[in-house]
Amino acid sequence: MNIYPAIDIIGGCVVRLTQGDYNKKEKYNITPVEAAQGFFKKGARFLHIVDLDGAKDGSLSNFDSIREVIKSTDMFVEVGGGIRDEERIRRYLSAGVGRVILGTAALKNFPFLVEMVKKYGDRIAVGVDAKNGFVAVDGWTTVSDTDSVAFCEKVRDIGVKNVIYTDIERDGAMRGANTAIYQRLTQITGLEITASGGISSLDDITALKRIGVSSAIIGKALYEGKIKLEDALRAAE
Helix, strand or coil: CCCEEEEEECHHHHHHHHCCCEEEEEECCCCHHCCCCHHCCCCCCCCEEHHHHHHHHHHCCHHHHHHHHHHCCCCCCEEEEECHHHHHHHHHCCCCEEEECHHHHHHHHHHHHHHHHHHHHHHHEEEEEEEEEEEEEEECCCCEEEHHHHHHHHHHHCCCEEEEECCCCCCCCCCCCCCCHHHHHHCCCEEEEECCCCCHHHHHHHHHHHCCCCEEEHHCCCCCCCCHHHHHCCCHH
């Protein structure tokens, strides 16, 4: 199982939200580049970045910060947040991003997702952010009436290989991963699942690995010192 340390960015700064609430924001005294380099030195080879400004309003205000992160380390980087047109996909891929994550665009403009998957293959992943089992969009500010598991099956059927599934109610809350939902998701044949939200102990990592999750994203637990990255990497081996 791969471990993806997370860097969430607002206004060029590293932050963590609690349960996706922009009013519950913790800002860390570290730049995105410093955070990435620190993860890399500790052995990380994968990195998950979210442009939270972009996720909320579709802006591209953190592009330069993300590009500097990519240039500063030799990690496979996936990026999400506000990626809603092909021009933005091209800009990120040209900057060295290994995979872009479509979230709001995947739900609201499904034909666009189909077209981008045909064109870019597994360099397109889908971010399924769920609240009470339903897909949330626009930086988690709007909850749709689309069942999250059914949507994962739907994107698999059009060729998506990777889904990053976030349990919003667990995200940043340090309550542990929702292993029950990942147990269901790993039964979807042909889809690799990345677990995100609430991972706060090595037991979470061990459980997700046992379930068959392909990757796990760790954010607040690293910044708060609840998990040491080196220990997480060993547990995931």
